[in-house]
Structures are given as structure tokens and as C-alpha cells.
Amino acid sequence: MDGKQSRLLRGATWQIGLNSLNNPKNSNIREFLRKPKFNVKDSNITYRVIHTWTKDGLLSDNRPEGSVSWRRLNFIEVIWIRVLNELRKYGLSKKQLRESYRTAFNYFTKPESASLFEVAVCLVLQKKSITLCIFEDGWLEPMLEDETSINKILNLHGSYIQINLNSLMREVFPNVDKEEVKLPMDISKEEEEVLAILKAQNLTQLSISLKGGQLVSLDKYFEFNNFEDANKFLSKVRFGEIKIKKRHGKFCFYEVIDKENI
Secondary structure, eight states, X not given: OTTOOOSSOOOTHHHHHHHHHHSGGGHHHHHHHHOOOXXXXXXXXXXXXXXXXXXXXXXXXXXXXXXXXXXXXXXXXXXXXXXXXXXXXXXXXXXXXXXXXXXXXXXXXXXXXXXXXXXXXXXXXXXXXXXXXXXXXXXXXXXXXXXXXXXXXXXXXXXOEEEEHHHHHXXXXXXXXXXXXXXXXXXXXXXXXHHHHHHHSOOSEEXXXXXXTEEEEEEEEEEESSHHHHHHHHTTSSSEEEEEEEEXXXXXXXXXXXXXXX
């Protein structure tokens, strides 16, 4: 995600979602998410509080500079306001809340591009269970249900608050789960190839390199029990290498890495 490091382990769904929302042919989705069409009262928060949160850097204000018109909110903002209100119940400071806003909207993506929080909202609209994980410093990352379970088992980064985004969205829009909203999350040709590789080939590991959010190369790892098979496989690839893997001084297997530029 623009080369930025996550604290939690996540799958390819998030990058695919970002690419899809940034695709010009899906501009209708972003318009649905970002078109200001709600009154402040729809957020169940007072205008004064929203003004304060905007001043504190917890909300954006897309009105023209100097505008005196009444503020209207878009779909994403109404949901984010509910998230902010929930985080306040946990006692997060303004500094922590600013970090939550930064990581939800700005850290992993370029300005004006789609955000992780927007992808999370789209996934909820597609009936996926999404958990918001918030660390002690306010750092926020949305996770799919299976990703949340995996990270809980690994426990790589200690404890964090978990908030169910589906429940918060139901509070704002009660019918959000009753009718599935069809928001296409298209993937590129290169991403289709990656998924096909994962399904069709007996890989032990797949390393993906990104540049500007786009796939640029794949390193595919294979294991062989004898040198003849490993060398035969290596002779069929354009760029690659072979390694001898040992544990406790004893031979384990030959590892062949097939390096492919996209």
C-alpha cells in the first residue's frame, strides 16, 4: 500500500480494493461514498462538536475556503464521525484520535486517492465482517474477520482495541445489512495472474513487489528433495536461483526461486 508498513498482517484484499476504487471506471463508487448529501443531524452529533473535530484535524471540510454555507456530510464522514464518537468512549486523547484519522485516511495512500477506511466501508456493504484495530497511540487498521483471528494468534504487536465496523454502520444506517449493495471490487489483469498462480502452482512462498501500488515483480518459491529435479525446474525459468536449505547442519531440501517481472 504505497510502500507503507502495516503493524498487522493483512491479505491482498486491501490492495485490490484500493486499486479498484482508484480505477476511473469505478468513479460511481467513489461518488456514492464521497458525495455530500447528509445533514449534520444525520450524524447524531452537534454542529459545534463537528466544527471542533474539524478544527482539531479529526475531520476534513471539503467546502470552498471562506464558504458560509451549511455543512453537509458524505457517507464516509457520517460513519467516521460514529467511529470517533466510539473512540472517545475509550478515552483516546486528541493526539491519539489524530493518529487514528491519519492512519485510516492518509498514511497508507496518496492524497486524493482512496483510503483504507473507504475500502473497509465497501467491504461491509458487501457483507464482510470488518474489525477496526486501534493501538495505544491511536494507530488504526481495519481487518477482515480471518485476518483478525490470525493476528490474535500470532500476537506480534501486543494488545489493541477492537471495534466492529458493521455494528457502527448499522447504528447509522439500520438497513445496511438487509440489502447487499453491489460495489464491484475489480482486480487488474496482473492481480488475476497472481491469484491464478496461488491456486494452480504448488508454491511454498510467494513474494510480491509493488511500486506506486502496482505489481512489478513476483518471486515464486518451490521446494525439491533432490538436486536433479530442482536443476531441471530451474532450467525452465528465465531468471532464478537455487539454494540448499539446512537445519541443524543437516540437509533439508533444495529451494528454487523463480523471479518474474510483471
